[in-house]
Amino acid sequence: MTEFKIDSMKAEEFINDLEIKRTISWAEENKDNKEMLVEILKKAEAQKGLSYDEAYLLLVSDYHDINDRIFKLAREIKNRIYGNRIVMFAPLYLSNYCINGCTYCPYHAKNRTIPRRKLSLDEIKEETISLQNIGHKRLALEAGEDPVNNPIEYIIDAIKTIYSVHHKNGDTRRVNVNIAATTVENYKKLKEAGIGTYILFQETYNKENYEKLHPTGPKSNYAYHTEAMDRAMEAGIDDVGIGVLFGLNSYKYDFIGLLMHRDHLEARFGVGPHTISVPRICPADDIDLDEFTNAVPDNIFEKIVAIIRVSTPYTGMIISTRESEKVRKKVLELGISQISGGSKTTVGGYSESDRLEAENSQQFDISDTRSLDEIVRWLLELGYIPSFCTACYRQGRTGDRFMQLAKEGNIGYICTPNALLTLKEYLLDYASLETKEIGERVLKEELEKIENIKLKDNLTKWLKEIELGKRDIRV
Secondary structure, three states: OOOOOOOOOOHHHHOOHHHHHHHHHHHHHHOOOHHHHHHHHHHHHOOOOOOHHHHHHHHHOOOHHHHHHHHHHHHHHHHHHHOOEEEEEEEEEEEOOOOOOOOOOOOOOOOOOOOOOEOOHHHHHHHHHHHHHHOOOEEEEEEOOOOOOOOHHHHHHHHHHHHHOOOOOOOOOEEEEEOOOOOHHHHHHHHHOOOOOEEOOOEOOOHHHHHHHOOOOHHHOHHHHHOHHHHHHHOOOOOEEEEEOEOOOOHHHHHHHHHHHHHHHHHHHOOOOOEEEOOEOOOOOOOOHHHOOOOOOHHHHHHHHHHHHHHOOOOEEEEOOOOOHHHHHHHHHHOOOEEEOOOOOOOOOOOOHHHHOOOOOOOOOOOOOOOHHHHHHHHHHOOOEEEOOOHHHHOOOOHHHHHHHHHOOOOHHHHHHHHHHHHHHHHHHOOOHHHHHHHHHHHHHHHHHOOOHHHHHHHHHHHHHHHOOOOOOOO
């Protein structure tokens, strides 16, 4: 019998199957204990977070008034810590060569119908320019696992190439990386290359199901994959992003596993995940969705987002263009703080979009196909501040330094000014006339809300400097 140890270095001890099943059984016995549920909500209201079992008990509660309180509290905590800022990013696919056999991903090695492609450094420059031309400042690099075609040296060269491109008023100020689990030595190389957050989804925390879903390739090693964040943090990467692909396994099991992983990182390193992503499985080439019977309905998905927010108030939460405009609007209210916009999930998709439209080479189908400008305008109309800020990374506010600010509720004093400054840049350099008109009105309204006179005066001065041509002013 494997012992449960949240601070262990071994995957099966900190993501413990027996403890997850015990939690599920315990919650079934107590889900009608309204007094306990109310006490848990009182704890959440103090913004100190919830344990995985407390959060799961809220998830399985059927009381309408308790659910209403969960959603209300999620909105309040989101507003207290993150305000109305929404960080924008875009994925950049470098290569779809992959040697793994993941049954839910069209990149799997046996797929003979998908066109295989790896960008050259010159093509990476072209993609970067295309992304800069629409206004993106923060990218998430994606690549299949293939030591021949996609070695760590290729990823490092890609990062250096992206950072070297400065087109017109554009530049890429932060590159986050989503690549396969690797060694401490390779994570050190990524750290030295100046990455922001290292992101890796667990897919599912159920070992038995994980091994069925990953029958071949290096990703089939459950422990090596699950322990990746430990190696990344040992290598000095203090901002890591975790997530599961909801729908591959029971969402109840994976919800608990996800929060166990969060608690493990806190226990070992004193810093939880910088971001938590909540993708759901969706259609893709060569993938039969009928094989996956754990689909998560919208109402449960929304509750998952809300409870992650109330149980982990300090973490950023990410949702991609997998989700529709309708779903994204709902979960933005409940806890999401970062979204992608104008995304392409094809290799070369930004600079060669017209040519690639006929090719079925996306990693997954995109539900929200709007342009970045349309999404920025939509966010502004909803009362949000689209933010292109990357200041914390470059000012050293990462890891425990960022977490301390977030946990104390003080990150907004830094993030709101930076959000407004980067929005101003976007409006001047990239926005359509309609978006610019709405954005300028929002800037004026947000400036009026700032109570600190010195900060308001500085912001007024900096916004004027941006109008006169200065860029990358940051707090």
